Amino acid sequence: MASLRGELPSLMNTLLICVTFISLSCCEEFAKSYRRPNIVLILTDDLDIANGGLTPLSKTKKLIGDAGISFTNAFVASPLCCPSRASILTGKYPHNHHVINNTLEGNCSSIVWQKTEEGHTFPALLKAFAGYQTFFAGKYLNQYGHREAGGVEHVPPGWSYWVGLEKNSKYYNYTLSVNGKAQKHGSDYSKDYLTDVLANMSLDFLQYKSNFLPFFMMVSVPAPHSPWTAAPQYQNKFNTTKAPRGPNFNIHGKDKHWLIRQAKTPMSNSSIKFLDEAFRKRWTTLLSVDDLVEKIVKQLEIRGELDSTYVFFTSDNGYHTGQFSLPLDKRQLYDFDIRVPLMVRGPNIKPNQTSPLLVANVDLGPTMLDIAGYNVSKTQMDGMSFLPIMEGLVNSTGWRTDILVEYEGEGSNVTDPACPLLGPGVSECFPDCVCEDSYNNTYACVRTIGPSANLQYCEFDDNEVFVEVYNMTADPFQLTNVARSIEQEVLEKMNRRLMILQSCSGQSCRTPGVYDPRYKFDPRQMFIGQSWQQSRLRQKI
Structure with a gap:
């Protein structure tokens, strides 16, 4: 990839001649053959892997996981939405990007965040220095759109097309910032169900974007975050499903921090009923995400762009439902809250691969910049590119052994x-x-x-x-x-x-x-x- 950098000036001159003297179709084929790969990142909200979170996503596993590589040891830098999303965008650990929780006071989408970090995210670098057209749709940071942080009129730098959800995950009755203009949605499924709205907007971007430039598309869906509102056709699915009763379910967290020890063991029937219903509803919301993934992959295939596109699928943090008698949430240090799904398909990635090597969400930005041919060493990112792992160029003796x-x-x-x-x-x-x-x-x-x-x-x-x-x-x-x-x-x-x-x-x-x-x-x-x-x-x- 690096060898192409020196060829860019002559390539651009040739492309200019093509645009001037030859047919448009010729230019399109020429541009496709020399441009950097496209990148798609699909980010879920609170999707675990330790407790079967991928089970409802059969099409996603087939279209991304089976078609590429699945990482069995992918972790987040912090088990909470806003700090974790900040780590994805900046490639930094929380002690470096200083987003500590989901509040404005905790630097979540604050003015300070905007002035210090937002202009240096990997999408901003992809757009400014790697020439990518960029598209965002969905949940950004939990306090995005807050009046004290610029409202929905604020469009973060680095995005050619911006569709940002105001504040936290919802499925109905929300406001989107469409390139800085408020677009309000109600409760009509055919027009307002957020997962489907994001899918349709993503397809529109793929249809109307420039064919001469590579693109980066980030689709950040609400599922399976609360309030766990499924599409009408999926509301009655998984009616007999309950949260897994693994060895750490509904037991006392002995020898652990006091916060874990204070949980009531055994849990009351009301707590178990509550968490089982939440678990079932979480799965129902994921069925629409599965549809979204299928639509995006099929559209890429129809447009002849699938083979030149990396598609990433992951989550901002894990989740627990009854482990150590904690009814449901995240925020804890255990694998069920910090380990997440990560699947990638793309050029030079052989299908049906599984990697046990240790990766973290601070690595996503460096990896995508590496794909774009950007020199990651020029950044202050804490993560490292795992592109060599995906291409089979690294084994366990040449990779890191720990993350924070x-x-x-x-x-x-x-x-x-x-x-x-x-x-x-x-x-x-x-x-x-x-x-x-x-x-x-x-x-x-x-x-x-x-x-x-x-x-x-x-x-x-x-x-x-x-x-x-x-x-x-x-x-x-x-x-x-x-x-x-x-x-x-x-x-x-x-x-x-x-x-x-x-x-x-x-x-x-x-x-x-x-x-x-x-x-x-x-x-x-x-x-x-x-x-x-x-x-x-x-x-x-």
């Missing part, structure tokens, strides 16, 4: 009247007074996957300096916290790696991990320049 996951908990100073016993500092309380978040549900984790290790190491920023460690090979459901029994050397390695990742930026985030053969552990570097949490860690373990 970080989350800053939310909680009010006012006691929730529905849960007075929990006191102030908590939020997101669900049926039967089970708390799903709190101000000290603030943690950072190293998720490690390598030839000789599959581990998760997490530190909480609280008065306990609580630590959770899981051997994912022996304990894939994270039932037993082994922080007090694991080898001291492993704890020291993981603590040191966490310190490095929490302060990393750009290239330093991509240095060898603790289980990478290139990594050399020096115990003399332990506890140098550590934060107060880490200085106390040695005493607590």
Whole structure:
């Protein structure tokens, strides 16, 4: 790909001659043969993989997964919508893009975000420096359209065509910003069901875009986020479906952070009924997403562009429904909340591939820039391109072994009247007074996957300096916290790696991990320049 850069001036001159002297059809064929690949990113909202989230998406799995590569170890940098979406757009960990939660005060689509990060997202680079025409449709960041952040008139830089949903996921009765102009929608299925509206707008873009330039299209659907409103034809599907009863379902989260231990075990019948119904409804909303994927792929095929287009399918975070007796939400450090689906098809990707290599959503931007021929090293992105993995050019010994996951908990100073016993500092309380978040549900984790290790190491920023460690090979459901029994050397390695990742930026985030053969552990570097949490860690373990 890089070799084409030097040829661009002469190619542009030839193309100009073609436009001037030869037929339009000739120019179209010439442009297609030399331009960069097209890129499509389909982003779902709260779609898990650990609890069967892909089950309803049979057409998506066939058209993208079976036609390309599926990553079994794809993770998010933060298990919450706005920080995770900011990581996708910027290629940065939350400690570098500074979006910490879904509120305007938490930098979600704020003026500060707009001034510091929005102009440097990978779509902005694709448009400004790689010559892509860009299209966005759907949910952007949770506070997009807020009056204090410019309203729906604000169109983020980098988008040739913009269809942004005002604020959070909805299916009916919402407002779209169509290139900065408000377009209100009601509750008529034939005109307003958001997943279908996004599908139709995407097809319109494919039909009316320029045929001379490559394109990037990002379609960000509401499903399967609450309020879990299915299209009429799918409302009665999965009527007998219940949330999976795996080994970590409806059990006490012993040896875990207090927030997990406070959940009532066993759950009440009302909580179980509530989460089962939510699980079923989530699946019904995904059937329209499956239709959307089919429509886009078929339209690309009809237009003769499918073979020159990379199609990505993923989610902003996972989800739980009853694991460790938490009724339903995200925000936790466990695999069901941080591991997501990731499937890609495209040029030079052989079909029916599965990769166990460790990738994260901070890698999406660098990968797409790499596809476009943009030099990722020029950016300050923390992620790395996994295009070599998709093309079969990298094996497990040449890839990273760990990534960072970080989350800053939310909680009010006012006691929730529905849960007075929990006191102030908590939020997101669900049926039967089970708390799903709190101000000290603030943690950072190293998720490690390598030839000789599959581990998760997490530190909480609280008065306990609580630590959770899981051997994912022996304990894939994270039932037993082994922080007090694991080898001291492993704890020291993981603590040191966490310190490095929490302060990393750009290239330093991509240095060898603790289980990478290139990594050399020096115990003399332990506890140098550590934060107060880490200085106390040695005493607590």
